[in-house]
Amino acid sequence: MYSIQVQRKSAIPIKRQIYQKIRDQIFTGVLTAGVALPSTRELAEQIKVSRNTVCEAYEMLIAEGFVLHRQGAPTRIAEGLQLETALEKKIEIKVRKKPHYIVDFQTGRPDLKRFPQYLWQQMMHKTTATLQLDDFGYSNPQGLITLRSEISAWLLRSKGLSVQEQDIFISSGATQALHLISNLLGGHGNKIAIEDPCNQGVLKTILNTGCSIEPIPVDEHGIQTELLNKTKVRAVYTTPSHQFPLGGILPAVRRAALVRYAKANEAYLVEDDYDSEFRYLGDPIAPLYAMAPNKVIYIGTFSKTLFPAIRIGYVILPQELQADWCELRLHTDVQNTPFEQAALAEFLRTRKFDRHIRSMKKLYGERRTVLLEALKFHFADTWRSWGDAAGLHLAIEFQKGNFDSDFFGRCKRNGLKITSVDYHGIQKGRHLNKLLLGYGHLEPEEIQKGIGILHSVMKK
Amino acid sequence: MYSIQVQRKSAIPIKRQIYQKIRDQIFTGVLTAGVALPSTRELAEQIKVSRNTVCEAYEMLIAEGFVLHRQGAPTRIAEGLQLETALEKKIEIKVRKKPHYIVDFQTGRPDLKRFPQYLWQQMMHKTTATLQLDDFGYSNPQGLITLRSEISAWLLRSKGLSVQEQDIFISSGATQALHLISNLLGGHGNKIAIEDPCNQGVLKTILNTGCSIEPIPVDEHGIQTELLNKTKVRAVYTTPSHQFPLGGILPAVRRAALVRYAKANEAYLVEDDYDSEFRYLGDPIAPLYAMAPNKVIYIGTFSKTLFPAIRIGYVILPQELQADWCELRLHTDVQNTPFEQAALAEFLRTRKFDRHIRSMKKLYGERRTVLLEALKFHFADTWRSWGDAAGLHLAIEFQKGNFDSDFFGRCKRNGLKITSVDYHGIQKGRHLNKLLLGYGHLEPEEIQKGIGILHSVMKK
Known part of the structure; x- marks a missing residue:
């Protein structure tokens, strides 16, 4: 106890230093239950600090129950505080070296060098000023209405999809969308069919939620829907516009087969449209969603078209899943931040995106x-x-x-x-x-x- | 087929309108398998558009397998496309009315009106310009190093906590931190002990991950640690600095009991420090973390000190959980966005936060x-x-x-x-x-x- 030394140049206030040293001596058994602390005046003189500082340190110890104080009696160490071992030491961290590739x-990596960073910065600045007070609070797990309405307009002009803004749900990227969907549909022994081969990240995202999966082989056209009929699943994860990784465009016959399967088995089709904006031969492929809006959960992302760190994706959800999605999102990470959403809405509105x-x-x-x-x-x-x-x-x-x-x-x-x-x-x-x-x-x-x-x- | 009408003023390009109308007629059975489409020249004349436009529409139908084209023969509808019912109709949405309160x-709501919005906007603008190209890509599930290092400095000056930046992990708010922790620790039949009463949002977040819970009653001082010894859990969720909702400050004896329990049972203590920055009587309470860094997972948040929509929280993680946390975060929503992180780091660095x-x-x-x-x-x-x-x-x-x-x-x-x-x-x-x-x-x-x-x- 009498060995307290304070560092006058430390970033830690002196009262806190005193508090910590006494507390550490309690934990390590140097100060044991019932022992009286020196009076505040004694300690102040001894370590050359103001009495007030020592009083504040003692008050912290009293408030947290380390010591007991009774009027007119010395302040004593409380019972039952000693830990079995002294305070633990931190283990040294090894720095991992990243391999360098030529x-x-x-x-799945867009060219970030070509992204108009300055323009984006301007849009963020401009739109941040337009945010309302409510946008800074817990606002809406569904996402900003301005963004959803711009996505709706863009889906119409680029893919001919007519989707109302109330059916669009903003997510923190396509990964989170899939995480939430797997949580919604995969529990209670329900299985999710996925394409084989399938993006390993997607596979892990689904498996991490505790879902069982049913792999369905893929040929050069995409998922082999005839193999699906042998199994009963709650959802089919598919990439019909550009199968990952084999690249097939799912033919209309198989699309129709998927929709029939979904209807016959009360299943959903999870359509991951991760990069169909970049199509070099022919026009963009119409999403599966257009064929059966009540059976398809469409996932879109801006990670590939803009930049991955924007962390904005969206899903178009059938109505019966919408309330559960919002409830789940609220208790997963609540919502997206408003700043990127507002800037992206403006990026879309001004056609900079197109x-x-x-x-x-x-x-x-x-x-x-x-x-x-x-x-x-x-x-x-x-x-x-x-x-x-x-x-x-x-x-x-x-x-x-x-x-x-x-x-x-x-x-x-x-x-x-x-x-x-x-x-x-x-x-x-x-x-x-x-x-x-x-x-x-x-x-x-x-x-x-x-x-x-x-x-x-x-x-x- | 001969009833195709195009809307010249529509946002949807004409070729896409043609494509959609033919596709819809296929789905609804108006056009059946084997039927020949009119030649591109015929259709172009009929609906008064350029032949090129019709060609493009037909190519889309061919690419997606709706029709089959053979050189020199008419283009015909493919087999197996008709859906059982016509295209589904959307159900009307009811608008929910929010009740109005006086x-x-x-x-858990900070006063947003007092938040320096303009200053924040300036910081976002300034720091966005300093972001590197890599920050726009998939960068780091752990969070920006500048932010982690400022949080480390702030923990030292405000709470006397010495934490290295490599032990700090940025999350999308405290809710996500808890979501990930429950996923990490709650599986495989492991239980999590939680305080009763406990914030209902917290409870749902834990239960949503499929965890079993063990409620431990709370008195005016906080969690009744003596009741913990009857049970074996993988983690104890606790709010020792200001119990939610009853407000107790956990006395040192019970803190020591928690640490002893964690050591004896290979359990972790999940310390949710949601609002201890605002303490009106006495000094800030030292986090439980200070007593046992290897056994405590400390959760901090900026939702209450700044504003909820910032969606930045952090955890201090024992080393053995760090790799699993990163792996899980990568497959949950990858990472936080860089913009708020950079601005918050600057807010901390310039002491605007303090x-x-x-x-x-x-x-x-x-x-x-x-x-x-x-x-x-x-x-x-x-x-x-x-x-x-x-x-x-x-x-x-x-x-x-x-x-x-x-x-x-x-x-x-x-x-x-x-x-x-x-x-x-x-x-x-x-x-x-x-x-x-x-x-x-x-x-x-x-x-x-x-x-x-x-x-x-x-x-x-």
Whole structure:
């Protein structure tokens, strides 16, 4: 007790230092139950601080029950405070080193360098000033009405979808949308059918909610709906506009089969439309949603069209799920922040969004051509591409390819990050001859260099 | 087929209108499998649009598999497309009417009118410009390092807590922190002990993740730790600095008992420090975390100190939970947006935050006095207050009170929104004589008016 030293230059107020030192001595058993503390005057003199400071420290100890104070008697240590061991020490943290790649063909990454950051900053600034007082409170788990109404207008002009703003629900990206949907539909022993192969992140998001899944194999057109009829599920997760990762556009016959399945089995179709805005051959694909608004949960995202950190996605929900969604969102993370929502609404309203998509589509289209040409140059006709009509990635199949961990190790050592389609497979071993190439975020030279490295690794 | 009409003034491009009308006729069975479409030239003449427009519409139908095209032969409707029923109609939505209250004593609401909105807007603008390209991508589920480092500095200067920035994890508010913690700790048959009464929102957040709970009764000092020893749980949820809703400050003896329990049972203590910044009597309470950093998960929030829609909270996590937390966050909603994080870091760095808390603490302290005086004026000494030393609410107990649904109905009809402590009870019926009064967001006149209404309702 008599060894209290205070640091006068510390950021911690002196009264708090005194409080902490006494408290620590109690915990470690230096000061035991019943022991009297020195009077405030004594301690103040001893450690050369004002008596008032010591009084405040003692009051903190009294308020929290570390010591007991009775008028006219010395202040004493309370009972039952000593901990078994002394205060724990922190373990040292190891810093993880990120590997450095020369070319990284990761999928699902837009080119951030081309995003009009300054314009976005202006929009955020402008729209923040227009927010109402209520927007700073707990406002609405559904999202800002201005944003929902602009999304509704955009869905009409870009996809011909007529959706009312009250059926649109803003989420923190498509990932959260899927997290909430899995929580809503997956409990009570209900299963969710998912495409196989399927994005590994999507798979983990669904499995993390404790859902059981039923994998349905995918061919070059998309999910094989005839295999669905053998099973009874509560929901079917599908990417009909551009299957991830194989890239198929689901044909109308299979779309109709999905809708019939949903109606016959009281199931929902979860349509993840993650990148159909970038379509290089033909027009955008009409969402499955248009065929059966009461059976389809449509998920859209701005992570690929604008930038991932915006954390805004949306779902179009059938009416009977809407109240449960809001209730669940309220107790998951309440709502999105208003600032990005307001700025995005303005971005949509002023058609800056449409303009950005047009220019990015042109850019990505050029990169797609560069990629296909580089593949032709290095690999002649030993490969074929899958799903290159849209999106930010494509898959390539080599007739005699067998891409194993040894191969990916060699790629890594040569500075190339690349994954196989099989990585996204649920049943492994079916797609070992296909590689995935995300190209949207890469400059033409990087794409060419990357395919060059791939070629040299494959020759070995 | 020959009834296609296009709207030239529509926001939907004409080619898409043609596409949609044909598609709808297929779904509804007007056009059946095998039927030939008119040639593009014929249709173009008929509906007075360019042939190119019709070609584009047909290409969309071909791409999506609605019709089949063979060189030199007419384009025909594909098989298996008709749906059982015609396209579904949307059900009309009823607009819900919010009840209007004269005075709303809801809890946990800061006064938004006093938040320096303009200053915040400036900070957002300034810091958005400093964000790096990487901050716009998928960056870090842990949160911006600048923010974590400012929170670390603030914890030291305000609570004397020494926490390294690598142990701090940003979340979308305290609600999400709790959602993730319940998911991490509550599975596999593990139970979580929670205080009874406990905030109903907190209870739902925990239960929604599928956790089992073990309610532990609370007295005026806080959770009754001696009742904990009969049970084995994976985590104890507690509000030791200001119990919600009863307001007790957990005495040191019980804190030590919690830590001993956690060590003996390999359990964690989840410390929800939701409003301890506003303490009117004595100094801020030292967090439980200080006693056992390896056993305590500390949850902090900026919803009460700044504004709820900021959606930033944080947790201090023991090391062994950190990797799992990041993995889970990645597959729940990935990360927070960078804009609010950067602005908040600047708000903290420039001490605007400390200043705001000081001025709000003064304001809330005055309102607390107004409330206590109004209660004294109307109810003399028939009541006592619980937990009025801190926070934005207090509870009042009437010896002979028995607040039932009939009473709350009368309050509502008189324009008063108020809840009982019993509303937050897990075992109902134990706190029917206590009311909860959130006063932080109310002007002095509103508080006085509200207590006046309460008095007149109680007289009847």
